[in-house]
Amino acid sequence: MYQTKTMEKFKMMECPQCTNPMPVKRRQLGYHVCVNCSTESAKRGIPVMRGTGDHTWVDLEVMTQEQFERYEEMENKTKSEIRPNKQDKDNLQGPFTIVETDN
Ligand SMILES: [Zn+2]
Secondary structure (H helix, E strand, O other), X not given: OHHHHHHHHOOEEEOOOOOOEEEHHHXXXXXXXXXXXXXXXXXXXXXXXXXXXXEEEEEEEEEOHHHHHHXXXXXXXXXXXXXXXXXHHHHHHHHHHHHHHHO
């Protein structure tokens, strides 16, 4: 009886990501991939501000390391795009001012 339990403890399965053998016990602990894969793509939680005005709340976005890097890249791009957007608004006001000076 105890022998089968020991067998189960060392039972191996295929890692769904890299197909290397991983212990079934690991799956039972809540990990879906082997040690190598789980360290490579560690989950990151990023606090994200949602809503507008008074209705804002902080959400926790859970993503893999890969997604996190892409997110950071996007964040940096968005930040640099904020200034041109403000200039667009100024440009919208521009024609009105020009019409006034033309008169
Ligand atoms: Zn793996």
